[in-house]
Amino acid sequence: MTPRPIALLGPTASGKTRLALEIAERLPVEIISLDSALVYRGMDIGTAKPSPAERAAAPHHLIDIIPPPEAYSAAQFVADCHRLSNEILARGRWPLIVGGTMMYYHALTHGLNQLPEADPAVRAALQTEKAADGLAALYAKLQQYDPKTARRLKPGDSQRIERALEVYLLTGKPLSVHFAEQPPPAQILPGLSAIALIPADRSLLHRHIAQRFETMLQQGFLDEVERLLTDYPELTPDYPALRCVGYRQAWEYRTGLYGYDQFVEKGIAATRQLAKRQLTWLRKLDHAHTLNPHQNESALLAAAMRIIENRPV
Numbered sequence: 001m002t003p004r005p006i007a008l009l010g011p012t013a014s015g016k017t018r019l020a021l022e023i024a025e026r027l028p029v030e031i032i033s034l035d036s037a038l039v040y041r042g043m044d045i046g047t048a049k050p051s052p053a054e055r056a057a058a059p060h061h062l063i064d065i066i067p068p069p070e071a072y073s074a075a076q077f078v079a080d081c082h083r084l085s086n087e088i089l090a091r092g093r094w095p096l097i098v099g100g101t102m103m104y105y106h107a108l109t110h111g112l113n114q115l116p117e118a119d120p121a122v123r124a125a126l127q128t129e130k131a132a133d134g135l136a137a138l139y140a141k142l143q144q145y146d147p148k149t150a151r152r153l154k155p156g157d158s159q160r161i162e163r164a165l166e167v168y169l170l171t172g173k174p175l176s177v178h179f180a181e182q183p184p185p186a187q188i189l190p191g192l193s194a195i196a197l198i199p200a201d202r203s204l205l206h207r208h209i210a211q212r213f214e215t216m217l218q219q220g221f222l223d224e225v226e227r228l229l230t231d232y233p234e235l236t237p238d239y240p241a242l243r244c245v246g247y248r249q250a251w252e253y254r255t256g257l258y259g260y261d262q263f264v265e266k267g268i269a270a271t272r273q274l275a276k277r278q279l280t281w282l283r284k285l286d287h288a289h290t291l292n293p294h295q296n297e298s299a300l301l302a303a304a305m306r307i308i309e310n311r312p313v
Contacts, residue, residue, distance in 0.1 A: 005085050005189045006308055007034070007097040009105060009282060010197030011275035012245075013208040014293045017050055019197070020098045022301045024058035027308070030088045032081055033062040034099025037244040039072045040064075042228055045221045046246040048212065068232050068241035071118075074107040081108055085189050094308075095189075102281035108189070113178055116170045126162045127238070138165060146174035159243065194288040195307055198279060204294050209271045213246070213264070225250040245270040 008023075010016045020031055033039075037047040041064045050060060061084050066072055081104075085095040097105075130138055138161050143150040145168045153160050164175040171178070199205040225247060229235055237248050246267045253263035282288070289307045291300060 001309060003028075003089055003092060003094040004191030004193070005089075005095040005097060007105065007192060007194040007288075008197070008304075009034070009100060009102070009194055009285070009288065010293060011100055011199070011205065011278040011282070012048075012271060013205060013212050013275070014100075014197045014199060016098050016100070016197060016293075017048075017054065018297075019293070019300060019304060020096055021054055021057050022297075023096065023304060023308070026305060027094050028092070029094040029096040030059040030061065030084075030091075032084050032088075032095055032097045033060060034077075034081075034097050034101055034104055035062075036072065036077075036101040036104065036240070038063045038099075039066055040068045040241050040244075041066065042231065043068060043224070043241065043244070043247070045216050045219050045224045046250070047244065048216070068228060069234060069239060071240050074104050075112050077101075077104045078107050078112065082189065100278045102278055105194075106281070109192070115167055115175075115178055119166060119170055122166050122169050123162065126165060130158070130162070135161065138162065141165060142168075146176055148176035149174060152176075158238070159240075193307070194285060195304055196282045196285055196288040196290050197293040198282055198290050199294055200292045201294060205275060206272055209275060210268050213268050213271060216246070217264070221246065222250060222254075225254065229254070245274050 006029075008016055008020055020029075023029060024031070035047070037043060038049055039062060040047070043049070049063065055063070062077070062080060081097065085097075088095040097108075099105075126138065135158050136155065138158075139150065139153075139155045142153070142161055142164055146164055149164045150161075153164070155161075167173075167175045167178060228247075229251070235242050235251075237243060237251055242248055242251055249263055249267040249270060252258065252266075253260065258266070291303050291307075293300060295303075
């Protein structure tokens, strides 16, 4: 078989890493992480980062590439993914793109909006306004400038509200208009095909999410957060790294916003909400082959290999 790019997509806690490593036992793959949290160094437990042994079983890319105070964008991912895929193919190996950051995958397969880069001065002004008048005032302003985007966003979604206002202030054009004028898709990776892991039983996924969160706590997740905030005291939930599920809740627990039991409850609930959003994206991928990750492991691997080998599933 001629190597080509394969995407293995799925919600959090659906077994993507396990299946990817089983595929790696049968094909010469190199794994490209499709996960906006795994890019951060020092955030290992709370992101369920592949262990050193798992990463030794197959080459991994786009893991531990930046410190937590820095940001990594969808545009950077697309550029890195194209570069890495070409390098992997040149080595005669298979690029296996694994993860659940569907915004990155959408950018990879549908192209990027031509939006302005972040402007530190505008962002600082919005932060000052939020501190003085509250997020509700920013949301009200967005309702005035861009009612279509405001209807789409939740009033508490600080990150997206501020970004929508930033785009309007920089361009004089609402974000919704920019999206409507989106250019044709960028070149998709030649030969790319996708496998979407969609659980047939959502309650089973929820149990796996709760179990994994409890395991993370036993592994020292809160100690990891303490080290993170000691090493990078500038971090607050306004930074993308602390917007990762679990980390924001740990930060709020650390500041005394609520007790331990409520922290655990909120961390699990936030992870479930993430999985719900990921599944919504995945169900819209009409080109993807869909597999139930909770079937027999050997049957799941056999079905995935048939897709990769272009045989009937």
